[in-house]
Amino acid sequence: MGGRGVIPALTLSAFRISLAVVLGLGWLAVLLWQRRAAATAPGGGDTASGDTLVLFASQSGLAERLAWDQARRLGTTPHPLDSVTPQILRRASTAWFLLASAGDGEAPDNARAFARRLGALRQCDLTGLRYGLLALGDRRYPAFCGFGRQVDAALVACGAHPLFPRVEVDRGAPADLAQWHARVGADTPGQWRLTERRLLTPRQAGDPAYHLRLRPDVPVEWTPGAIADVALLAPDGTPQQRSYSVASLPQSGEVELILRRRHGPDGPPGLGSAWLTAGLAQGGRVQLSLRDSPHMDALAIADRDDQPLLMIATGTGLAAVLGPLRARLAGSGTAPLWLVHGERHAAFAPLRDLARTGPDRLRIDCVLSRGPRPQRLPDWIRDHAEALSAFVAPGAPGRQPTLFVCGSRDPGRAILAALGTSLNASDLHQMQQSGRFLTDFY
C-alpha cells in the first residue's frame, strides 16, 4: 500500500524534471535559431520583420515565383522561410506562406533549418499572427503537400489564425492556383482580359468559330505553340480547366486563341467554349496560365536547323500550327514551309492574312469541305500525294523535314490514313523514329 504513494510522487517529480529539460532545450533551440536566422536574414539583420511577411519554401522555383507575385501585390519583398525567426513571426501581423514539398513530404533546401525547428516553433505564442498558406505538391507523392501541412499544423498549434483554409496545389494546376488567387485578391498575375473576339465563320451554318485576343495584367512569356490552361467554374461551382493552343507569339503581347462553340449531340454547348465565345464580356477577366507544347523541342530543332515543315490542320487545330509557323516566319530561315488547312465553308481570316503577307517560301492551301467545290481533306491529300511525298522526302543529305498534323480526332484519323497511303512508307517511318512526325488531336 505504502509503495503506491511513493511511486506516483517519484514519477511526478521525474516528469517535472523532464518537462523542464524539454522546455529548456526547446527555448535554447528557439534562441539559437533566432540568432542564426537573424544573421542570415535578407539585408543582414531581421529585415524580414515587417508587419506583413511573404515567405517561401521552394525547390524548383514555382513557390518562389508565386511569392514574388504576392509580395509585389503587397509592395514588399519575399523571403525564404529559413530567414525568419519566431521573434520575427511574433512581431508580424500577417504572413503569407508559399510552401512546396520536396523529398518525402519534406522541406525544400531553403526551408530545412526552419523545418528542423518546427518542434520549437510550437512553443511560441503566435496568437497575434494572421496567415494565408499555399501548399504546393504533387498528388503522385504519398505525402502530398507534406511540408505545407506540417507548417500549417505548427502555426495553428501556436495560436496563429488562418485567414482561410490552406490552399493545396497539385502540380501547379491552374484550377488550384485560381483558388489561391481568389483568396488573395482579384488583380493577380494569371489574370487576362478579353480584348477582342471576332467571329471567323460569318453567315455560315453550324457551330461558329471565333478568334480571341487576350492581354495579361502583367507581361508574360511563352514559347511558340504553347498551351493555355483556362480556369473555369462549372455551374455547380466546381473548378474546371480547359486547354487551348496559343496561335500568337509573346512579342505580340497578346494570346490569340481559335475556338469553336461546340454542342454535344442535342446537348448544351461545352462549358469552356460557351463561356469564352459568348458568356465572357469584352474586357472580362480570364484566369489563364501557359505551358509549353509537348512538341516544343521537336519544332524548335526544326526551326534552329532550318528544316522544311509540313503542317496539316483541320478547323480550330489551325491555332496549334500558327504559333510554330509564326516563329519560323519571324526568323531568318529559308527552308520551305507548307500549311494545309481543312475548314468547312471559307478560309479563316488569320489564314487569309497569312496568305496575303507570307513570304514565297510559305505555301498555303485551304481545303473546304462545303461550298461551291467541296473537297474532303483526306481526298485532297491523296490527290496531292506526289507533291507531299516530295516535300517530306529527305532528298538531299541533311534534309530532315518535319510533319505536324493537328485538329479534331475524327478527321485526324482519316488524315493519318490518307497520309499512310500517300506518302513513302520508309520516309514516314524515318520521321516517326526520329521524332519528326508530330500529332496533336483533341
Ligand SMILES: Cc1cc2nc3c(=O)[nH]c(=O)nc-3n(C[C@H](O)[C@H](O)[C@H](O)COP(=O)(O)O)c2cc1C
Ligand atoms: C524530388 C521531388 C520530391 C517531391 N516530393 C513531394 C512530396 O513528397 N509531396 C508532394 O506533395 N510533392 C512533392 N514534390 C512536388 C513538388 O512539391 C511540386 O512539384 C511543387 O510544385 C514544386 O514547387 P517548387 O517549384 O516551388 O519547388 C516533389 C518534387 C520533387 C522534384
